[in-house]
Amino acid sequence: xxLIIVSMVLGVVMIAVSLVALHTKKLQxxxxxxxxxxxxxxxxxxxxxxxxxALTEAAIGSALTTAIFFYVLNKIKNTHV
Amino acid sequence: xxxxxxVLLLLAVLxxxxxxxxxxxxxxxSLNPLSKHYVEKGPDExxxxxxxxxIVVTYRGFDTLGEVTILFVSAxxxxxxxxxxxxxxxxxxxxxxxxxxxxxxxxxxxxxxxGIYIFMNGHLxxxxxxxxxxxxxxxxxxVLLTNPESPISHRAFxxxxxxxxxxxxxxxxxxxxxxxxxxxxxxxPLGKFGNLFSAGAIPLIYSFxxxxxxxxxxxxxxxxxxxxxxxx
Numbered sequence: 001x002x003l004i005i006v007s008m009v010l011g012v013v014m015i016a017v018s019l020v021a022l023h024t025k026k027l028q029x030x031x032x033x034x035x036x037x038x039x040x041x042x043x044x045x046x047x048x049x050x051x052x053x054a055l056t057e058a059a060i061g062s063a064l065t066t067a068i069f070f071y072v073l074n075k076i077k078n079t080h081v
Numbered sequence: 082x083x084x085x086x087x088v089l090l091l092l093a094v095l096x097x098x099x100x101x102x103x104x105x106x107x108x109x110x111s112l113n114p115l116s117k118h119y120v121e122k123g124p125d126e127x128x129x130x131x132x133x134x135x136i137v138v139t140y141r142g143f144d145t146l147g148e149v150t151i152l153f154v155s156a157x158x159x160x161x162x163x164x165x166x167x168x169x170x171x172x173x174x175x176x177x178x179x180x181x182x183x184x185x186x187x188x189x190x191x192x193x194x195x196g197i198y199i200f201m202n203g204h205l206x207x208x209x210x211x212x213x214x215x216x217x218x219x220x221x222x223x224v225l226l227t228n229p230e231s232p233i234s235h236r237a238f239x240x241x242x243x244x245x246x247x248x249x250x251x252x253x254x255x256x257x258x259x260x261x262x263x264x265x266x267x268x269x270p271l272g273k274f275g276n277l278f279s280a281g282a283i284p285l286i287y288s289f290x291x292x293x294x295x296x297x298x299x300x301x302x303x304x305x306x307x308x309x310x311x312x313x
Contacts, residue, residue, distance in 0.1 A: 051207035052133050055199070059215035064298060067222045071305040078309070 007047055014040045027073055035066035128271035129204035129280040137209065138283050142264030146253065148211075149290060153246065156297040163308045177227050185227040192220035200291030204280040210287040214294025221299040225306045235303060242296040245289040252282055252289070 014037055021033035038061030045054035112120060119136060127135040137145055199206075200213030224231050256265035266281030273279055 052209065052212065055208050055212040056215065059212060059219055063219045063222065064215060064302075067302065068305060071302075071309065074309060075305070 003047055007044060010040050010044050010047075014044075028070075031066055031069045031073065034069070035062045038062040038065065124274065127266060127280060127283070128274055129283055130275055131204055131206060133207070134204045134209050134283060134287070135280075138203075138286055139264065139266045142253070142286075145290070146249070146264070149246070149249070149293060152294060152297050153242075156301050159301050160304050163304050181227050185223050189220055189223060192223065193217060196220065196291070196295060200287050201284060202277070203287035203291075204283045205275065205277070210290025211294050213287075213291040214296075214298060217291070217295035218298030218302060221302055225302060229306055229309065233303060235300065238296040238300045238303065242293055242300065245292040245296070249286060249289045249293065252286055256282070 017033045017037045017040065021030045021037065024030050024033065038057055041061065042054045042057035045051075045057055111117075119132060119140065123132050123135050123140075124130070127139050129135040129139075196213045196216035198213075199208040199216060200210045203209035203213070221233070224233070252268070253264040255268050257263050260267035264286070266283050266286070269281045269285070271279060271281050278284065
């Protein structure tokens with residue numbers, strides 16, 4: 001029962017965060033929101049008894065992808081076309 | 082107008098198809114024959130307590146080779162398309178905070194060790210080469226955040242990546258020569274079930290995959306860090 005409640009709360013947070021990522025005007029906020037979405041997804045994977053996938057999602061989705069997006073965003077901002 | 086109508090229609094069709102999937106869904110009460118074989122014979126045939134690793138590295142080893150190749154190609158393309166001139170130009174950077182410096186000194190060895198732990202114990206505990214490699218690359222991000230001018234050698238990462246990729250293939254071919262087929266883990270003795278040095282070649286294969294993935298992801302990060310210096 002508690003698992004179902006936690007997963008539902010996680011699901012609501014995930015939907016909210018992805019809406020933020022889609023609709024916010026600030027790109028930095030969108031990138032951070034996508035990172036938070038990945039983190040929530042990894043917790044959900046853990047609850048669904050998939051620790052392997054949860055590890056991958058936490059390391060790649062929330063850490064590496066966020067860092068790479070920030071690098072690319074910085075690069076785009078500094079480039080004079 | 083028509084575009085919006087089209088989008089709505091598409092959404093309706095998608096929603097309807099998922100709804101019918103949900104309506105006809107029923108949980109399986111028993112495993113299908115292939116899963117049954119994996120669950121029942123897997124521990125004896127492969128000797129890995131973590132069945133996911135047994136499937137990923139041995140039963141579906143060729144797929145894993147394909148995934149590693151995809152990652153290699155994407156890292157190579159990132160390196161190819163980023164501008165290579167002016168890489169070593171110095172530029173003024175804002176110095177980072179003391180907290181980040183202290184945290185980096187404390188966390189970096191732990192993160193590297195955790196990554197190595199994950200891929201060394203891939204056959205015993207959840208995780209494996211890909212996860213361990215990603216954790217190692219995260220540690221590299223921490224180093225570059227603290228000091229973007231860190232003297233990290235690209236050449237060392239490239240060498241590590243090529244050597245581990247090559248060794249992975251060699252082990253696969255050894256499987257053909259000495260055991261049942263490509264990437265078969267029986268080239269080494271299976272050992273005692275549940276020990277660190279057991280499950281044949283799986284710890285070896287996953288260590289090479291972990292080193293390869295870690296150095297590939299780190300080299301993507303290093304390349305992106307280097308091109309930040311251009312166009313200032």
